[in-house]
Amino acid sequence: MPPAGLDNLKHIVVLMMENRSFDHMLGALTAQDNRIDGVTNNFSNPDMNGDPIVEQPLAEFQSQLDPDPDHHFPGVDLQIFGGVPPGPGRVANMQGFVKSYYQQQQNVAQSHKIMYYFPSKKLPVLTGLATQFAVFNGWFASIPGPTICNRAFAHYGTSFGQVGMNIFEWKGPYLSIYQRVLLAGRTAKIYYYDGPSSTMEIVNILNNQPKIFGTFDQFLKDCNKGELPDYSFVEPNYNDHDGDSEAEAASDQHPDHHVQHGEIFINKVYNAIFSNEELWKTTALLIVYDEHGGIYDHVKPPDCVADDDAFVAGPDKTETGASFAFDRLGVRVPAVLVSPWVPKNTVIPGPYQRNGRTFDHASIPATVMKFILKDFDPNTLSPANRQKFLAQSKREQAAGTFLDLLSDNRQPDGDLPSFEVQ
Amino acid sequence: MAKATAKPITKARQRRVVPIPEPPKEAFDKDRPAGKLLQAQAVHLRHALARYVQRVARHLHKVGDLLAMDLSTIKTEGQVSEYAEKVTAILHKPTSNRKRK
Numbered sequence: 001m002p003p004a005g006l007d008n009l010k011h012i013v014v015l016m017m018e019n020r021s022f023d024h025m026l027g028a029l030t031a032q033d034n035r036i037d038g039v040t041n042n043f044s045n046p047d048m049n050g051d052p053i054v055e056q057p058l059a060e061f062q063s064q065l066d067p068d069p070d071h072h073f074p075g076v077d078l079q080i081f082g083g084v085p086p087g088p089g090r091v092a093n094m095q096g097f098v099k100s101y102y103q104q105q106q107n108v109a110q111s112h113k114i115m116y117y118f119p120s121k122k123l124p125v126l127t128g129l130a131t132q133f134a135v136f137n138g139w140f141a142s143i144p145g146p147t148i149c150n151r152a153f154a155h156y157g158t159s160f161g162q163v164g165m166n167i168f169e170w171k172g173p174y175l176s177i178y179q180r181v182l183l184a185g186r187t188a189k190i191y192y193y194d195g196p197s198s199t200m201e202i203v204n205i206l207n208n209q210p211k212i213f214g215t216f217d218q219f220l221k222d223c224n225k226g227e228l229p230d231y232s233f234v235e236p237n238y239n240d241h242d243g244d245s246e247a248e249a250a251s252d253q254h255p256d257h258h259v260q261h262g263e264i265f266i267n268k269v270y271n272a273i274f275s276n277e278e279l280w281k282t283t284a285l286l287i288v289y290d291e292h293g294g295i296y297d298h299v300k301p302p303d304c305v306a307d308d309d310a311f312v313a314g315p316d317k318t319e320t321g322a323s324f325a326f327d328r329l330g331v332r333v334p335a336v337l338v339s340p341w342v343p344k345n346t347v348i349p350g351p352y353q354r355n356g357r358t359f360d361h362a363s364i365p366a367t368v369m370k371f372i373l374k375d376f377d378p379n380t381l382s383p384a385n386r387q388k389f390l391a392q393s394k395r396e397q398a399a400g401t402f403l404d405l406l407s408d409n410r411q412p413d414g415d416l417p418s419f420e421v422q
Numbered sequence: 423m424a425k426a427t428a429k430p431i432t433k434a435r436q437r438r439v440v441p442i443p444e445p446p447k448e449a450f451d452k453d454r455p456a457g458k459l460l461q462a463q464a465v466h467l468r469h470a471l472a473r474y475v476q477r478v479a480r481h482l483h484k485v486g487d488l489l490a491m492d493l494s495t496i497k498t499e500g501q502v503s504e505y506a507e508k509v510t511a512i513l514h515k516p517t518s519n520r521k522r523k
Contacts, residue, residue, distance in 0.1 A: 018459070062449055068457050124442050147459050148466075165462040167469050200459075202466040203473075220426035239460055240452040249450045254459060258449035263442060268428070275428035277435065418437035421444050 002374075005341025005406030010282035012371055014364055015234045015269050016154060017262055018147065018254035019071065019293025022139075022332040026130055027297075028057060028120045035347040036130075037137040039117055043298040045098040048108055053098050055296065059116040065255035067104050069114055069294025073163045074319040075100050076144040076331065079294065080301060086322035092300040100294065115296050118259075125263040126334065128417045129270065129287065131345055134337040134405055138350030140301050141291040141330025142361040142395070150290045150330065151200055153361035154233070157396025159326075161311035163318055170204045171310070173391045177231065177365035178205070178212045183389045184376045187229035188212060191219040193237040194248070200235065223272040226279055231368050236265050255293060267419040270338060274416070284406065285338040286364070292331035301329040302351045302358055305398040326395060329360050341406040344415070348405070362399035366392070370401050 001007075027038030044052035070076075077086070082095030102111035120127040142153035145163045152159035152168075155176045162168045181188040192199035193216045199206055206213060214222070216237075222228045236252040253262035266287055274280045307326035318324045332350075351358040369392070378386045431437070456464075488508055496502055 061445070124440050128440055148462065165458065167466055198463065198467065200463060200466075202463070202470050206470060217426050220428065224426065224429050238463065239456070240450050240454060242452065247447075247450045247452075249445070254457065256454070256457075258445045260443060260445040261449065264445070267442065272428045274437075275431055413435045413437060416437045417440045418431070419440050419442045422441040 003341070003406055003408045004410070005339065005408065006374075006403055008282050008341065009284060009371065009374075009403070009406060011228050011230060011232065011279065011284070012368055013228070013232045013234060013269070013273065013283060013285045014154065015236070015266065015285065015287045016151065017236060017266070017287070017289045017334075018238075018252040018257075019291060019295075020253055020259075020289050020334060021292035021295040021297035022299070022334050023055060023297045024059060024117045024292075024295045025123060025126055025289075025334045026135060027055065027117045029127055029130065029135070032120070033131070033345070033347065035137075035349075036135060037299060037350050037353065039298075043094075045095055045115060045296065047098045047111055048102050053112050053115050055115045055117055055298075057117055057119045058113075059118040059122070061122075061259040062256055064113055064116070065293075065295070068255050069101050070104060071146050071291055071294040072165075072319075073143075073145040073313075073317075073324070075294060076292075077318075077320050078103075079296075080144060080331065086320050094296075094298055094300055097294070097296040114294065123259070123263060125267045125270075125419050126287070126336065128419065129266070129338050130334075130336045132411075132415075132417055133339065133342045133344070134346035134348060136335040136337070136348045136350075136359055136402075137353060138299075138332070138348065138357055139288060139335030139359040139363075140332050141289075143291075143326065144301065144328065144330040145291070147200065147290050150361060153395070154290075154364045155201060155205060156393070157362045157365040157399070158307055158311060158393035161307075161313055161317075161326075163313040163324060167203050173388070174393050174396075175388055175391065176205060176209070177368050178209060178233075180365075180389050181229075181231050181368065181372055182212075183381065183385055184372050184378075186231070186372055186376070188231040188233075189214050189222075189229045190233045190235065191216050192235045193251070194243070196241040196248070197235075197237045197239055197250075200238070220268075220272050223276055223279055226276055228273075228279060228283070230372070234269055236262065253289075263419075264421060271419075273338075274413075281340055281410065283339065284341075284403075286335065286402070287338065288335040288361070288364075289333040290361070292333055297332045299332045299350060299352070301331055303328050304358070304360070305394055307395045308393055311393070329358070335359065337402060337405055339406060340410045340413075340416075341408075342411070343407050343409065344411055346405065348402075357400050359400045359402065360395075362393070362396045363401060366396050366399040367401040367403060369396075370403055
């Protein structure tokens, strides 16, 4: 008999934000709960003068990380390995973040800001949900690289060998998780914020599967009416633009967008689900960031199983002089699982801790597949469709899943936080 | 854009209130230079649009004849169905979930 939380589960919602590291957003929580693997006084990065720069609680909502910190493959390689070139026996040391940021402006004082983090009180929504529900100590970007390839892992369980932002074409045999859910006769949707913001899932998904898209306004309506699909992926507003009646500020938290707008957006998603009682007790919401955005985190990204043989990025793509077999994860990012069935104040240990677990964005389609297979028999599909439905990349096959975090006991509504803009 | 709002919470489901501050109006700046992500998004959108046009263009030689057709010459149900089949094939394909090779 599965736990009541899993038995009740009817909807999975994923909200993917942009470009912030774990230490930067959630690291301050270590001061109030030492199970959370965040900021201590033990971590530093050398600056160009050789001085050790420690993490400091001086992060600002806006106008601080300008220029946008490098988070493309060679930049992240420098951040993780401190400038040691690829070669046998190379070990991650997380010593190149300040050096990497310095290279962008040759400004020593500015380079120190890559080590700044937010005091918990400045991010009441994200830290409030993290401490009320479950926070992952070991959720990593799928690739030590930028947005598009990392988001591909959330949709396909692979990036088909891509490590950058270039247009890439679906190569098969792996279907998007939306196609797989639809094959099973279930429902799935990507909700982008609005037309001017559009989506980041363009060339392969929007171009070929336009019917699975909706706007955030539709998401709110679907929550109200109890018509949320089995699986939903929510995208924040990616740019500042004029709306129908008011200014629409970017809510993705990508530097240099104002972080508080992202806090308000996260709350809107949480609140939309909570406000429908039936939906609230049958939904698991994962809030996760696509990658670290070049901002410091102290946990060394672990090795992982290599992706399919066909998906290897050559030296021309990595720009590091070496190939990449997708056998190492990217930098750690914030990830929080929200559900009334998650025990209060759950901390999921990371890979270097006792009973540690590792997750990355391939964990999203892997988990959705487990959810669908809970009460769907793929043998009801034709042989060709069954083969397509069950095809998973090596990375997705090996990815950790998180439905086991749903328990038998439901948190009472009265104990939960209600975030109100004042 | 988001005109819909969450359902009002009933008294029985009241939660503890945590205040969050309103961001300043100056945070909004639509003249902010677009970063690499947004520039890449525009490239991807144009690529997708070009592919959409290519898909439509495959049918252009048929469209010309069908648009120029004198509809008064369509007299029978069979003639209507022939015309409907050709036009529907053109209109439906660009937005359908294409089967992949």
